[in-house]
Amino acid sequence: MYLVTGGAGFIGSNLVAALCARGAEVMVVDRLGHDDKWRNLAHHPVAGVIPPEELETFWARHPPVQAVLHMGAISATTATDADEVVAQNLMLPLWLWGECASRKLPFIYASSAATYGDGDQGFDDAFTPEALAKLRPLNLYGWSKLAFDRRVCELVRRRAPAPPQWAGLRFFNVYGPNEYHKGRMASVVYGKFQQVMQGNPATLFRSDRTGVADGQQMRDFVHVDDCVAAMLWLLDNPKASGLFNIGSGRARSFLDLVNAMFAAMGRAPDIRFIDMPDDLKGKYQYFTEAPIDRLRAAGWNGQSTTLEDGVRRYVQDFLMQADPYR
DSSP states (O other): OEEEETTTSHHHHHHHHHHHHTTOOEEEEOOOTTSGGGGGTTTSOOSEEEOGGGHHHHHHTOOOOOEEEEOOOOOOTTOOOHHHHHIIIIIHHHHHHHHHHHHTOOEEEEOOGGGGTTSTTOOOOOOSHHHHHTOOOSSHHHHHHHHHHHHHHHHHHTTOOOOSSEEEEEEOEEEOTTOGGGGGGSOHHHHHHHHHHTTOOEEEEOOOSTTOOTTOOEEOEEEHHHHHHHHHHHHHOTTOOEEEEESOSOOEEHHHHHHHHHHHHTOOOOEEEEOOOGGGTTSOOSBOOOOOHHHHHTTOOOOOOOHHHHHHHHIIIIITSSSOOO
């Protein structure tokens, strides 16, 4: 049995789908709430769903868990309740780390490219106290993810008890099916698709940075299938541990992304530029790109999905279907 926290969420539910397709038993840790988040799990025979507050009771029963994949977090970059973010994004994964260390279970967790802040310090996933101390996240979410990375680094440096395999995954700009519950935090592809289907132009933020044209802000867009493939590879290669970037390895512009979406829809581009919201000013990344050399050095030889192919698959195989869920 695999324990997947955040298993009804975006990346988590795609991971659950892949594990179930392998014939594995999967216990999901999540809160489904009152919206359609449950649909992310509806196609798959999960072993059960438990809320995070029941984790201690679950562990007390000594279930036959093979590995813990911790995808759960408060992931909104606009979150402001620091106490709640610390509880969910720092203290809970530290508790899970300790449980996996004592039970000798692999522990794979979601870090984030938000730890890199505005990118002035680069995007090197070096796992040293010095490298981590240089990073300056732009928001509370990014800081909480970095705080956990730094604590893991310190525990490993001290040779404190650790899981037999551990991996922190710095996901870059992930897009793909099952993100529909995320609202404003959903990917640009999904948001712009909804705008177009409602009869509106696709809007992009104007640039407020000298030398960057409107729509030429660049991100490392990565299809969720590539993220899942990396996690499955890690499970199949228990000697691989470390902090790893998970991205395509190539920055592309928001204009590239939206043009790929229109092409997948069979429509001529219709794009309008708007001012950036006040709550994002000074907290907006203008460039991200994931060096994936460390993951490849660990032995991973997977191929990243191209932006055009990934957007086409997402739009045509999911968003344009009556049932868009994986």
